[in-house]
Amino acid sequence: MVITYCGNGFEALYLSCYSVFIAFKPFFMKKLTRQPALFFCMTALLFSMACRKQISLDTDNNGLTNKVNAWLDAQKVTTSQDQNSRIDMLKNELDFSRLRIEAPWPEKDFIIIPLKSGFKSLNNKGKNAVTVLLLKAVKQADIIEGNIVQYVPANGQVRPNIPPNTFFNIYNNVSSSELDGQFTFLSIRDKLLFKVEYKNGILFSSGITRPGTSSTVVNSPPQDPISPPPPACIDWYLVTTYYYPDGSTSQTEEYLYTTCEVSGGGGEGHDEEVFPVIAQASWTVEAAGSWSVVSTESFNGIKKASEERGGHFTGMTHNSSTMNAVGITGGKMKWVETGVITNPHGYTATCIISGWISFESLPHNSWAYYVPNRPKTFFFNLLDWH
Numbered sequence: 001m002v003i004t005y006c007g008n009g010f011e012a013l014y015l016s017c018y019s020v021f022i023a024f025k026p027f028f029m030k031k032l033t034r035q036p037a038l039f040f041c042m043t044a045l046l047f048s049m050a051c052r053k054q055i056s057l058d059t060d061n062n063g064l065t066n067k068v069n070a071w072l073d074a075q076k077v078t079t080s081q082d083q084n085s086r087i088d089m090l091k092n093e094l095d096f097s098r099l100r101i102e103a104p105w106p107e108k109d110f111i112i113i114p115l116k117s118g119f120k121s122l123n124n125k126g127k128n129a130v131t132v133l134l135l136k137a138v139k140q141a142d143i144i145e146g147n148i149v150q151y152v153p154a155n156g157q158v159r160p161n162i163p164p165n166t167f168f169n170i171y172n173n174v175s176s177s178e179l180d181g182q183f184t185f186l187s188i189r190d191k192l193l194f195k196v197e198y199k200n201g202i203l204f205s206s207g208i209t210r211p212g213t214s215s216t217v218v219n220s221p222p223q224d225p226i227s228p229p230p231p232a233c234i235d236w237y238l239v240t241t242y243y244y245p246d247g248s249t250s251q252t253e254e255y256l257y258t259t260c261e262v263s264g265g266g267g268e269g270h271d272e273e274v275f276p277v278i279a280q281a282s283w284t285v286e287a288a289g290s291w292s293v294v295s296t297e298s299f300n301g302i303k304k305a306s307e308e309r310g311g312h313f314t315g316m317t318h319n320s321s322t323m324n325a326v327g328i329t330g331g332k333m334k335w336v337e338t339g340v341i342t343n344p345h346g347y348t349a350t351c352i353i354s355g356w357i358s359f360e361s362l363p364h365n366s367w368a369y370y371v372p373n374r375p376k377t378f379f380f381n382l383l384d385w386h
Helices: 008-023 025-034 036-049 062-074 081-092 166-171
Strands: 002-004 054-057 100-103 109-114 130-138 142-153 181-186 192-199 202-215 233-243 249-263 269-288 291-303 311-325 333-345 348-359 368-379
Touching (some): 062 109, 291 333, 291 348
Antiparallel strands (some): 054 100, 142 181, 181 192, 291 311
């Protein structure tokens, strides 16, 4: 099924004129040259038939489904199971039953495939984003390129889909009342490339990822002395330009992630994303009966899929240790922390805590005992990183 889309006002005019024309076709054919209003309607009808911005709701897309899946498989690299698994997740969540094709130009098509709710992106978490796979193709034949696109409507609205001709308007810098919110363009491996934000149909900001200076990953795990040194890495930033009604602009720069060149067998390699991440965890220092001493630690790390445990620690902070006492009568349990040692190193991080436990109602701490050097080791792959 093909729908010709030329804008809401013109579409209504076309439908009205067409309905009148069908009903009174014999009369119109006789009077057409003498009736300017009828001539205008016929002109609108003919123009609409030539409109290029067509939307096709593909109801028989088995061939196209196979073509899309084959193109996605061709984007995989043999040296990165992590990146390949992201492509497989993308394939599994494609909703081909809602596929639509837009033809904004004579030589190219947009193939737009919504993603199901099971697709979990690293971007725009918890923002009710409408997510699609956007493919550019030569008249549904050869797929040229593809992006994951996330649409976050303005003011927390929830919308079921991306409005028709949105991508034509974005790529051609056309203002439209349908453009209201943020559109984030990602690679098919879920890496941020650029984003645009519109307010009331007018472009408000545009951001693009840009490499910074070369760097090395700090506090990397110990290297084997006979192994080659770790590869150089590149820090990536989102540079956002804001546009104001008076014609002025401003820019901001935000660090995103780091990529490192990873070599594979046969000389093949790829850029691997290296994300800074944070986590928090609590553990029991000492406990008996209805009381316990609980300590909370915060961690910094680098997430890197090629490493044995998925990344390594870069920092650790001891937050606090507290006494939790339930059902104690006749007094109050007290905990005094006297010493803390933290040691993040490679894939593990260790915290050692010492302190005194006492019962406050007894004079001169007559009931008290010392907790010496209680250790706790944390493993990178077992923490809940964000």
